[in-house]
Amino acid sequence: MTSGLVKVKEGTTELLVPESFSRKGPGTRTGEVFYNRQMEFGRDVSVMFGRTAFKEGQAILDGLAATGARGLRLANECGVRADFQLNDRDIRSAVLMRQNADMNSLGHVKIHCRDLNGLLSEENYDYIDIDPFGPPVEFVDMAAQSCKNDGIIAVTATDTAPLYGSYPKTSLRRYGALSSRSPFAHETGLRILLGFVVREAAKHDRAAEPLLCYHSDHYFRLHVRIRNGAARADAAIKKLGFVRFDARTLDRALVQEREKMGDAGPLWGGGLFSREILKGMKATGDLGTAARCSKMLEVWNEEAAGPALFFTMDELAKHTKASPPKLAEFVDSLEEIGAEASRTHFDPKGLRTDLPAKELLRHYRSFARK
Numbered sequence: 001m002t003s004g005l006v007k008v009k010e011g012t013t014e015l016l017v018p019e020s021f022s023r024k025g026p027g028t029r030t031g032e033v034f035y036n037r038q039m040e041f042g043r044d045v046s047v048m049f050g051r052t053a054f055k056e057g058q059a060i061l062d063g064l065a066a067t068g069a070r071g072l073r074l075a076n077e078c079g080v081r082a083d084f085q086l087n088d089r090d091i092r093s094a095v096l097m098r099q100n101a102d103m104n105s106l107g108h109v110k111i112h113c114r115d116l117n118g119l120l121s122e123e124n125y126d127y128i129d130i131d132p133f134g135p136p137v138e139f140v141d142m143a144a145q146s147c148k149n150d151g152i153i154a155v156t157a158t159d160t161a162p163l164y165g166s167y168p169k170t171s172l173r174r175y176g177a178l179s180s181r182s183p184f185a186h187e188t189g190l191r192i193l194l195g196f197v198v199r200e201a202a203k204h205d206r207a208a209e210p211l212l213c214y215h216s217d218h219y220f221r222l223h224v225r226i227r228n229g230a231a232r233a234d235a236a237i238k239k240l241g242f243v244r245f246d247a248r249t250l251d252r253a254l255v256q257e258r259e260k261m262g263d264a265g266p267l268w269g270g271g272l273f274s275r276e277i278l279k280g281m282k283a284t285g286d287l288g289t290a291a292r293c294s295k296m297l298e299v300w301n302e303e304a305a306g307p308a309l310f311f312t313m314d315e316l317a318k319h320t321k322a323s324p325p326k327l328a329e330f331v332d333s334l335e336e337i338g339a340e341a342s343r344t345h346f347d348p349k350g351l352r353t354d355l356p357a358k359e360l361l362r363h364y365r366s367f368a369r370k
């Protein structure tokens with residue numbers, strides 16, 4: 001084995017990674033080829049997604065591949081014969097990716113050592129994965145052009161603080177949208193990122209349609225389908241809006257016009273998931289984080305059709321000064337009175353419901369008294 005490298009296994013794929021790899025917490029730039037074990041869950045999700053979304057013969061690119069962890073797992077574990085390609089502008093990454101590809105008998109996987117935007121300006125792909133350090137903004141425009149009609153772009157963003165509302169001006173500069181702090185700021189952050197991708201695609205008369213968009217640990221992750229057509233792009237733009245939130249009444253809504261400064265947006269107001277994609281995703285036992293994947297799939301399925309902007313049990317408890325009941329029992333009680341209700345993956349104490357804040361608080365008070 002090359003010195004300074006250790007062998008790890010994710011799913012059924014073996015990888016040589018730098019010895020000093022980050023075992024937990026957000027990945028740090030160490031001057032070596034990047035690898036973060038904590039992202040295994042995200043890569044397991046990519047494998048589940050690829051197994052249901054990829055088709056034979058497609059051109060599939062991991063654009064910022066580092067050790068090749070994600071792209072090689074897609075090539076090795078999705079069971080699809082396709083043109084898998086991996087790219088990283090760092091020559092040490094390219095060398096290591098080749099070694100890792102050969103170690104898994106993936107000699108057919110192509111390795112590029114290019115600036116990603118340069119590569120995207122010359123080639124077209126059915127799937128483009130963008131997993132950068134921090135914000136993905138510099139790559140989305142080219143990806144939106146390079147992606148084939150009906151293809152997919154997957155985007156990671158780890159610059160969570162601006163998107164959560166801690167740095168609204170940074171969010172405005174990067175994403176052209178103001179972020180704001182609120183109990184549901186993780187959802188707002190994801191929707192700002194999604195709104196940005198929708199606008200970048202629309203510049204080229206293309207629509208970005210969400211397939212699987214989630215928040216996890218210290219990052220946001222999107223998978224969107226890119227479809228040609230100015231009318232489709234216009235329809236996607238129509239789903240952008242602003243968050244109206246009143247912390248005194250807990251009233252929240254997505255509205256078309258910004259009502260006061262400080263309201264977050266513009267951001268995506270539509271759905272975050274495709275029911276069909278979720279139906280096809282299976283948390284099989286070969287995945288290292290299968291139990292977590294299975295739980296996550298359950299919650300994503302529950303919340304897929306729910307309204308935007310969740311509530312938290314903590315804010316309901318604080319507002320009513322009544323201690324919170326069990327979330328599952330409270331969700332059931334909302335369904336019993338005919339409301340739409342579900343958990344949400346954004347927060348273990350979060351719930352989605354179509355009840356307006358006033359009615360939700362009334363129901364909460366009477367439920368908590370029982």
Ligand SMILES: C[S@@+](CC[C@H](N)C(=O)[O-])C[C@H]1O[C@@H](n2cnc3c(N)ncnc32)[C@H](O)[C@@H]1O
Binds near residue numbers: 087
């Ligand atoms: C966060 S790492 C990718 C992690 C990887 N996807 C994984 O799952 O382990 C980002 C990588 O992007 C590469 N990179 C940064 N800017 C680039 C650019 N403009 N073109 C190509 N590669 C780039 C870096 O060298 C680094 O290896």
